[in-house]
Amino acid sequence: xxxxxxxxxxxxxxxxxxxxxxxxxxxxxxxxxxxxxxxxxxxxxxxxxxxxxxxxxxxxxxxxxxxxxxxxxxxxxxxxxxxxxxxxxxxxxxxxxxxxxxxxxxxxxxxxxxxxxxxxxxxxxxxxxxxxxxxxxxxxxxxxxxxxxxxxxxxxxxxxxxxxxxxxxxxxxxxxxxxxxxxxxxxxxxxxxxxxxxxxxxxxxxxxxxxxxxxxxxxxxxxxxxxxxxxxxxxxxxxxxxxxxxxxxxxxxxxxxxxxxxxxxxxxxxxxxxxxxxxxxxxxxxxxxxxxxxxxxxxxxxxxxxxxxxxxxxxxxxxxxxxxxxxxxxxxxxxxxxxxxxxxxxxxxxxxxxxxxxxxxxxxxxxxxxxxxxxxxxxxxxxxxxxxxxxxxxxxxxxxx
Amino acid sequence: xxxxxxxxxxxxxxxxxxxxxxxxxxxxxxxxxxxxxxxxxxxxxxxxxxxxxxxxxxxxxxxxxxxxxxxxxxxxxxxxxxxxxxxxxxxxxxxxxxxxxxxxxxxxxxxxxxxxxxxxxxxxxxxxxxxxxxxxxxxxxxxxxxxxxxxxxxxxxxxxxxxxxxxxxxxxxxxxxxxxxxxxxxxxxxxxxxxxxxxxxxxxxxxxxxxxxxxxxxxxxxxxxxxxxxxxxxxxxxxxxxxxxxxxxxxxxxxxxxxxxxxxxxxxxxxxxxxxxxxxxxxxxxxxxxxxxxxxxxxxxxxxxxxxxxxxxxxxxxxxxxxxxxxxxxxxxxxxxxxxxxxxxxxxxxxxxxxxxxxxxxxxxxxxxxxxxxxxxxxxxxxxxxxxxxxxxxxxxxxxxxxxxxxxxxxxxxxxxxxxxxxxxxxxxxxxxxxxxxxx
Numbered sequence: 075x076x077x078x079x080x081x082x083x084x085x086x087x088x089x090x091x092x093x094x095x096x097x098x099x100x101x102x103x104x105x106x107x108x109x110x111x112x113x114x115x116x117x118x119x120x121x122x123x124x125x126x127x128x129x130x131x132x133x134x135x136x137x138x139x140x141x142x143x144x145x146x147x148x149x150x151x152x153x154x155x156x157x158x159x160x161x162x163x164x165x166x167x168x169x170x171x172x173x174x175x176x177x178x179x180x181x182x183x184x185x186x187x188x189x190x191x192x193x194x195x196x197x198x199x200x201x202x203x204x205x206x207x208x209x210x211x212x213x214x215x216x217x218x219x220x221x222x223x224x225x226x227x228x229x230x231x232x233x234x235x236x237x238x239x240x241x242x243x244x245x246x247x248x249x250x251x252x253x254x255x256x257x258x259x260x261x262x263x264x265x266x267x268x269x270x271x272x273x274x275x276x277x278x279x280x281x282x283x284x285x286x287x288x289x290x291x292x293x294x295x296x297x298x299x300x301x302x303x304x305x306x307x308x309x310x311x312x313x314x315x316x317x318x319x320x321x322x323x324x325x326x327x328x329x330x331x332x333x334x335x336x337x338x339x340x341x342x343x344x345x346x347x348x349x350x351x352x353x354x355x356x357x358x359x360x361x362x363x364x365x366x367x368x369x370x371x372x373x374x375x376x377x378x379x380x381x382x383x384x385x386x387x388x389x390x391x392x393x394x395x396x397x398x399x400x401x402x403x404x405x406x407x408x409x410x411x412x413x414x415x416x417x418x419x420x421x422x423x424x425x426x427x428x429x430x431x432x433x434x435x436x437x438x439x440x441x442x443x444x445x446x447x448x449x450x451x452x453x454x455x456x457x458x459x460x461x462x463x464x465x466x467x468x469x470x471x472x473x474x475x
Numbered sequence: 476x477x478x479x480x481x482x483x484x485x486x487x488x489x490x491x492x493x494x495x496x497x498x499x500x501x502x503x504x505x506x507x508x509x510x511x512x513x514x515x516x517x518x519x520x521x522x523x524x525x526x527x528x529x530x531x532x533x534x535x536x537x538x539x540x541x542x543x544x545x546x547x548x549x550x551x552x553x554x555x556x557x558x559x560x561x562x563x564x565x566x567x568x569x570x571x572x573x574x575x576x577x578x579x580x581x582x583x584x585x586x587x588x589x590x591x592x593x594x595x596x597x598x599x600x601x602x603x604x605x606x607x608x609x610x611x612x613x614x615x616x617x618x619x620x621x622x623x624x625x626x627x628x629x630x631x632x633x634x635x636x637x638x639x640x641x642x643x644x645x646x647x648x649x650x651x652x653x654x655x656x657x658x659x660x661x662x663x664x665x666x667x668x669x670x671x672x673x674x675x676x677x678x679x680x681x682x683x684x685x686x687x688x689x690x691x692x693x694x695x696x697x698x699x700x701x702x703x704x705x706x707x708x709x710x711x712x713x714x715x716x717x718x719x720x721x722x723x724x725x726x727x728x729x730x731x732x733x734x735x736x737x738x739x740x741x742x743x744x745x746x747x748x749x750x751x752x753x754x755x756x757x758x759x760x761x762x763x764x765x766x767x768x769x770x771x772x773x774x775x776x777x778x779x780x781x782x783x784x785x786x787x788x789x790x791x792x793x794x795x796x797x798x799x800x801x802x803x804x805x806x807x808x809x810x811x812x813x814x815x816x817x818x819x820x821x822x823x824x825x826x827x828x829x830x831x832x833x834x835x836x837x838x839x840x841x842x843x844x845x846x847x848x849x850x851x852x853x854x855x856x857x858x859x860x861x862x863x864x865x866x867x868x869x870x871x872x873x874x875x876x877x878x879x880x881x882x883x884x885x886x887x888x889x890x891x892x893x894x895x896x897x898x899x900x901x902x903x904x905x906x907x908x909x910x911x912x913x914x915x
Contacts, residue, residue: 077881081706089699096695100687107679180680187687233558240551251544252703259537259707267714274718274729281732294742295770301749302767304757318750324743328736 082256083137083202086249090198091134093245094145097191098126104184105156111181114168115159122152126192133199139209142196146213149193150220153185157224177228186234189221190241197245202253214242283327294320356412359393363408368400374412380419380475387453388419388473391446395423395469398442403427403467414475423469429461446471536707539596541700542646546588552639552692553580560632566624573620576613576633580640583609587643598647606644607656613637614660618667627668628681634664638689642696650697657693661686709795713825716793720817722785724810730792731783735776742769784809786845789821799828804847808864811909812889819888820866820907826882827901830873844869866890866905873901 102123105111111119129145132138158164160181162172177185193213200210221238225231297320300313360370380388392410399408405427413420446469450457455473560573567573587606591598598606617633624630638660641653668682719726745766748754758766786809790796812820828843846867866889875896886892890907 085702085706093695096691103683104680183680183684244548244551247544247547251540255537255540260710262536263711263714270715271718277729277732278726281735295773298742298766298770301758302763310756314750317746321743321746321750324739
């Protein structure tokens with residue numbers, strides 16, 4: 075926060091300098107125009123203008139309150155000198171007597187630029203603390219008093235006074251808004267930063283997962299290279315098949331449901347359907363549920379090769395059963411036993427949870443029917459459910475090898 | 476069942492045998508594009524990440540508040556012009572035109588305010604142009620109203636307010652657009668003032684006053700809001716990049732990570748196309764080239780291993796640091812620093828890079844040269860399980876007097892340091908005590 079406060083103060087003082095110098099030069103232009111004030115009177119103003127410009131410049135460099143005070147004094151002296159020159163009080167120095175028509179309209183515009191613009195810009199840096207606000211009040215009082223003294227009798231005196239008040243009000247508003255805006259933005263940014271740090275960690279994990287998927291990427295790279303070479307030496311059908319398998323694995327990797335990469339696939343253009351080992355993929359399912367608070371124990375064999383579509387359906391159904399255990403059984407542990415014979419692979423999902431009355435829901439549950447029963451039927455498998463209230467649930471999934 | 480090694484070799488053999496003669500050629504051409512990307516992409520992506528986040532949070536990053544303030548400024552200035560309009564009412568040759576101008580102006584302000592508020596602090600291009608068109612209408616109506624008086628500078632009211640009206644959109648449009656618009660308003664008013672009758676030096680001050688009121692608020696407002704936006708952008712850049720400090724010794728980094736995900740997705744889509752039959756085999760030359768370049772880029776990301784230190788990521792991801800700092804850390808020693816030291820080093824570099832002369836930076840020359848290592852082994856002063864990582868920060872165009880005092884606090888957190896002036900610029904050598912990676 076300390077650094078952002080520093081940045082805020084720099085923004086405030088630079089804005090103050092920008093506004094102040096612009097107003098000062100506009101005022102100088104008004105006084106310098108022929109017919110505004112006598113040339114001799116103008117020369118008296120020059121040192122004050124130089125001081126005002128220097129002071130505003132220094133305020134922009136380091137925000138010094140001393141220079142802010144000097145700026146206000148210099149500006150007030152300009153206004154007063156213009157007034158004195160108009161009533162002839164400076165005749166001893168300039169030889170110019172009192173102006174018979176009073177303050178010219180051009181000179182009044184100049185005064186307006188000084189008090190309502192150049193000096194008001196100082197207010198931008200005086201709104202950040204209570205102490206500074208007291209100085210702000212003093213600076214405003216000085217400016218307003220000198221301006222009233224100089225323009226009270228001028229034709230547009232009231233307008234000038236309004237302009238001074240409005241100018242200072244605007245400068246205060248600008249300073250406050252900038253100060254509040256910066257602090258607010260900084261707070262917001264630090265929140266974004268926190269979120270970003272989490273995102274970075276997630277993306278790091280994700281990248282490592284992807285980089286870890288070496289074997290998968292090996293096959294993808296090989297396929298891409300073959301495609302680049304127009305599939306020389308490989309039949310188009312085999313290439314299409316391989317592309318489909320690779321795309322599916324990349325999709326799994328992207329969606330995060332991927333079987334662990336090391337087991338992702340083998341690269342074999344000869345066999346019609348690609349096969350995957352089961353062991354490591356089961357481990358991935360276990361880890362996923364472990365993270366969600368259901369510990370899964372595996373029993374039996376893990377080294378089984380399955381065609382890709384059967385593996386997908388089998389794992390999907392198994393995960394769905396475990397999801398049901400996690401949500402409905404009210405226990406934190408489930409057992410999965412995998413057995414296989416020559417034709418069939420079988421998974422038994424068992425829990426000691428609340429169980430349910432099979433006659434009441436059994437097949438009627440659309441979720442279970444769609445996600446498990448239908449999925450397994452499609453690949454020629456089937457599912458059996460055994461359960462009674464209070465005595466846990468057992469689901470047996472069977473798929474052909 | 477085959478082992479993994481068998482699978483790998485059996486899959487590689489046929490491919491090599493068939494593709495060898497072409498591969499050299501493809502890899503040769505493709506590898507060069509891959510490298511070009513590798514150097515060119517990070518900065519572009521980094522920039523877009525930052526600006527995307529700014530875009531997402533446009534309203535909450537302070538510009539919303541400034542918009543409210545801008546409206547206040549706008550209304551206050553307009554009140555003065557309105558006062559003039561009221562006092563001159565009886566003298567207008569065509570008062571209805573002037574009144575119409577004011578009604579249109581008020582309508583535009585309200586509309587702009589409502590749209591900006593409800594559009595999450597954004598103003599679409601076409602609405603901005605409608606707004607500008609409306610302001611042009613205001614100026615035209617007002618000039619019609621006062622034209623026959625022959626003194627535009629002293630009598631125009633809504634036309635001056637129209638220039639101030641630009642302030643209302645200062646928080647939602649780029650400074651350059653507003654300057655152009657303000658310049659256009661100024662030019663129109665000046666031209667009208669010159670053409671309305673005889674030119675007289677006595678009437679110069681009303682002209683200056685009118686132009687000052689009409690043009691300066693938008694000009695200065697846009698400047699101030701621009702500095703505000705720069706401050707916020709820089710702070711956002713710093714905060715986003717600072718999150719690298721907590722990275723492990725080697726990290727893939729946000730950019731490489733996004734890049735890898737992008738490449739995987741592109742490969743997936745291409746393969747999907749082939750598998751579904753949407754893309755016919757053999758591939759057209761353009762697609763084949765794309766497959767080859769995807770393979771090369773993936774290979775660069777995966778097999779060569781894109782592991783870099785947090786410091787490397789911080790510098791490549793940051794807009795500010797990326798432009799001004801070059802890092803030489805062949806031993807990837809930055810990863811050895813503990814969080815406190817990393818934070819110190821990062822702050823020191825950030826402060827020095829912010830200070831480094833902008834003139835030099837604009838020429839595209841880096842102004843900070845950061846060198847880490849080699850590890851000093853012949854010191855027996857420190858504890859056995861520690862190593863000394865020498866860090867040298869050589870600057871260009873940084874005078875010692877202009878360095879933020881906070882820099883030295885930050886450097887002290889990294890380790891013992893010696894500073895010197897070389898060729899008029901600061902050079903800091905730090906001895907950083909870090910855990911020996913061999914022991915961990």
